Amino acid sequence: MTDKAVSSQTSNKVDQIATAMRQAILEQALVSGTRLPEDMIGRHFGVSRTLVRSAITQLASEGLIDQRPNRGAVVIEPSWDEARDTFDLRIAVEEIVVSRLVGGLTPEQIQLLKDHVDKETEARNTGNEARSIRLASEFHMLLADLTDSPILARYMRELASRCCLILATYSRPHSSECAVSEHHEIIELLQNGEPKTVINAMTCHLTSVMDRASIKPSRRSTASVVDVLAGYTEK
Numbered sequence: 001m002t003d004k005a006v007s008s009q010t011s012n013k014v015d016q017i018a019t020a021m022r023q024a025i026l027e028q029a030l031v032s033g034t035r036l037p038e039d040m041i042g043r044h045f046g047v048s049r050t051l052v053r054s055a056i057t058q059l060a061s062e063g064l065i066d067q068r069p070n071r072g073a074v075v076i077e078p079s080w081d082e083a084r085d086t087f088d089l090r091i092a093v094e095e096i097v098v099s100r101l102v103g104g105l106t107p108e109q110i111q112l113l114k115d116h117v118d119k120e121t122e123a124r125n126t127g128n129e130a131r132s133i134r135l136a137s138e139f140h141m142l143l144a145d146l147t148d149s150p151i152l153a154r155y156m157r158e159l160a161s162r163c164c165l166i167l168a169t170y171s172r173p174h175s176s177e178c179a180v181s182e183h184h185e186i187i188e189l190l191q192n193g194e195p196k197t198v199i200n201a202m203t204c205h206l207t208s209v210m211d212r213a214s215i216k217p218s219r220r221s222t223a224s225v226v227d228v229l230a231g232y233t234e235k
Contacts, residue, residue, distance in 0.1 A: 017055035020232035027130035028168045032077040090159040136179045137164035
C-alpha cells in the first residue's frame with residue numbers, strides 16, 4: 001500500500017470516529033461533562049490513541065469537546081449565558097449563506113435539501129427529538145456546504161453544532177417541531193424568492209428556534225462511552 005493510500009485510510013478512520021462521536025454528542029447520547037477516554041474509544045474502533053486524539057481535536061475545534069491538559073477530554077457543558085451570542089453570530093453567518101444561494105441552486109441541489117428535510121420529518125414523526133434536533137442543525141450545515149466556501153462551511157459547522165448542543169441540553173420537549181415547515185419555506189424561497197425575503201425568513205426561523213427553547217438540563221446517562229458509540233459506529 002502506498003503512503004498516499006495509508007494517509008487516506010487514516011484520514012477516513014479519523015472522520016469515521018469523529019462522525020460517530022459528533023452524532024452521539026448532538027443527540028445527547030453522550031451528554032455534557034462525559035469524559036472521553038482515548039484508550040477505551042481506541043479499542044472500540046480498533047485504532048490507536050493517536051487517531052482517537054485526532055478525532056477529538058477535530059471536534060474540539062467545532063466547539064463540542066473540551067480538551068483539558070493532563071485531565072483528558074470531556075463533552076462541553078454549554079452555558080445558557082452564551083446562547084444568545086452564539087445564535088446572534090449564527091444569524092449573521094446564515095444571512096451570508098442564503099444571500100449567496102438564493103436563485104442559484106440547481107434542481108439536484110434543491111432535491112438534496114428536500115431529501116434531508118424528509119429525514120427531519122421522519123425523525124419528528126417517530127418521536128426521536130434528539131435526532132430531529134441534530135438533523136435540523138445539519139440542514140443548515142448543508143446550506144453552507146452548497147456555497148462551495150470552505151470558510152463559511154467551517155464556521156457554520158461550528159456555530160450550528162454549538163447551537164444544536166445548546167438546544168439538545170436546554171430545550172423543552174418538542175421545541176423544534178416547527179422547524180420542518182420552516183425549512184420547507186426556506187427551500188422554496190431559495191428557489192423563487194428575493195435575497196431580502198429569504199434573509200428575513202432565515203432570521204425569523206432562527207429567532208423562533210431560540211424562543212421555543214427553555215432552560216432545562218438533560219438527565220445524565222449511566223451508559224459507558226463505548227456502549228453509546230456502539231450505536232453510532234458503522235458496521
